[in-house]
Each structure stands twice: as structure tokens, then as C-alpha cells.
Amino acid sequence: MQPDIQQGELLVLLLGLGTLAFCLANWRRLRALPSWRLLWASYCCLLGAWTLTVMEGLLWSALLNMLEHICYLLTSVLAGLWVLGVFAARQEGSHAAHRDT
């Protein structure tokens, strides 16, 4: 089977890895965000989807395609939970401190 990697998909992955590196460099600040684990997990799932998009052109195309779509679903669910917790939940002391973030 011929490897089928599209330049656009590779570019997206590289940009995503750049954002990942930036977040890791600011890890302490990332952890200061309310419910940061949900947001971080959401972004990691999105990065996983971009990685799987590139990898499915190399091997196990059907399996990796399925995993890619699961990653997109997890990204939406985790981002939704984060938005729900941060933007729709009642005002509490721990979140009130981040009002000007």
C-alpha cells in the first residue's frame, strides 16, 4: 500500500504540536484555569484526531479512521463539559477569582 499523507493534514498536525508546546511551556498558568483538566483533555483529544488523520494514510486505515472520529467526539464532549462548568454553572468562589482572565 502506498503511503498517502496530505500536506494540509501534516501542516495541521505541526501547528497543533506548536500549540501543545506553548501550553506545556505555560503549564503553571494552564493549571490556574478553572476545570483545566477538561479543557486540556479536550485539546489533547483534538491533537490525537489530527495525529490519527496523518497516521491513517500510513497504516490500519479503517481502525485509525474510527479512532479519529472517536477523538472528535471526545473533543466535543470534553469541551462541552468545560464550557458547561465554566460558563453556565453557578457563581462560586473558586471560579469568581478568574473573572478577569
Add this chain to the structure above:
Amino acid sequence: MPLIGTLDLVALVVSVAAFAILMLGRRRPLRGDARALLATALALTVFRNASNCLEWLGGVGGLEPLEDYVDTLSPLMWGFFFYVVFQALRQRELRESEERHRILLASLPQRIFYKDAQSRFVLVNEKFAADLGMEPDGVVGKTDRDFYPPREVQGRRRASNADPRAGDAGRAQRRRRRRAHRGGHQSTGRQ
């Protein structure tokens, strides 16, 4: 519809709900620019999920040409979002640090001042300003000449240039002070 199509449909519904909550939610824990960038990133996720759904419904023709552009924008939007959020957190840390510094200066019983290379007061504590009968902000930008007679100004300048410590440590401190003065750095004092 196959399993993947069902997953995409659920992802589409959830991402639309997340976008709606972000736009309609009453709380505003993020600054306006961070919220706009997050909304854009979520809108791109909605587009991606809609495109995946249409792929299984056989109606992908309309969205496919845009997919590459949207996919490239997505990591950029997340990157900009994190950048704006981290900048806001950095500004908040700076404000908190300045506030701690201000409280420390205000609570000290000594008279504390900062001067620039031209001997102008840059910052003074409340004790210092109170002894001059002024508010701290009123002292900023002024020099000793504005408060004391010329003879006393010269005495004060000599006193602030003289080093109470003798020996090598005193000489080293004088060298540091001269270097700082040449470089235009601020000097500090305590009276």
C-alpha cells in the same frame, strides 16, 4: 447510518450545544477576546463535525472544498486562545505582585523611596510622604530640591552617596552603585 456516522452526529449535537452555552451563558469568566477566540475554535469544531456527518449522508460536496482551510485554522485558533488566556493570567499575576509590593511598602515603619538616575522620586511609601505632608503620588517626579533647602539637599546627597560600610564590602557596594547609576537604573533608599 454506520457507527462512525452516529458518532459524528452525536459529536455535532454536543459541539453545537457547547457553542450555544458559550454564547448564551450568563457567566463571563473569560475576557471578551479570549471568549471570541474560543467561540471561533468551537465553531470550527462544529463545522468539522457537520462535514463528517454530511460525508455519511452523501452530501459532503458543499463543505469538502472548505475542509482544508477550516482544519488549518483550528490549531491556530486554539493557539491564539491559549495565548490570550495566558497573557491575561500573566497580567493578573503582575497586578497581584504590585499589590503585595504596595502593601509591604505601606506597612513598613521606615521611610522608603525609589529614585531614578536624575534623583527624581519614582516611588515612595506612605510614611515617607506623610513626613513631607503629602500623598505618595504627589511626591513622584519631584526631587529633594522641592522639599529641602539647598544646603540640606547637598548634605542629603553626600549622605546617600557615602557608604556606612567600610572595607571590601563597602567598596564593592560603591562600585555596584556607580555601575547602576551609569546604566540609568533606579536607586533605592531607606531613611
